[in-house]
Amino acid sequence: MAKRKPKTKKERPDRAIDVSTKSAPADSDVAATPERLFNLSPEATRILICVALALVVGLFFSPVLGNEIVRWDDDITLYRNPNVQGLDLQRLHWMFTDVRYSMRYKPLSWLSIALIHSISGLKAFAYHFVSLLFHAVNAALVFLLFRKMMERRNGIAIGSPAVLSLF
Numbered sequence: 001m002a003k004r005k006p007k008t009k010k011e012r013p014d015r016a017i018d019v020s021t022k023s024a025p026a027d028s029d030v031a032a033t034p035e036r037l038f039n040l041s042p043e044a045t046r047i048l049i050c051v052a053l054a055l056v057v058g059l060f061f062s063p064v065l066g067n068e069i070v071r072w073d074d075d076i077t078l079y080r081n082p083n084v085q086g087l088d089l090q091r092l093h094w095m096f097t098d099v100r101y102s103m104r105y106k107p108l109s110w111l112s113i114a115l116i117h118s119i120s121g122l123k124a125f126a127y128h129f130v131s132l133l134f135h136a137v138n139a140a141l142v143f144l145l146f147r148k149m150m151e152r153r154n155g156i157a158i159g160s161p162a163v164l165s166l167f
Helices: 034-038 042-066 074-079 089-097 107-120 124-149 160-165
Strands: none
Touching: 042 124, 074 107, 089 107, 107 124
C-alpha cells in the first residue's frame, strides 16, 4: 500500500470566499411562499389564509348542522327562558344585568340567542349555524393574533415565547 504524501499549506486551495462577487440567488433558489406562488400582497395572503381556515373549520364542523336541540342545557337556555324570546327593552335590560340565571355574566350570548330566536324561532339549524360561524371566524382571528404576536420588531420576535408557551 502506497503512502500518501501529506499536503502542505501551499497545496491546499484557498478557502476564503469573496462575498462581494457572489451573484444573487436565482428565482429557483428562493423558497416558494404563497406571495411568490400567486403573486399576492401580504394583506391578500392573510385574507386568503383566513378564508381557508374558516372554510376548513366550517367543513369540519358542518355535521353539527343536522343536530337537534338537546335537553342538556338548551332547555334552560332557549325554550324555557322567556328572557331570550324577544328583544324588547325589559328583556335587553335583563340580558345585560342578570348574573343569577346562569351563574355568570354573558350578555353577548343572551343577545345572540335572542337575535336568532327573533329570526328563526326554535329551529335548531339556526343556532348551530351561528355557532359554526363563530368558530370559523375565531379560527381566523386566532391565526391573525398569533401572526401579530410572532412579528419581529427591531429584529426580535416579541410574542414568540408567549405563543410557544401555549403549546
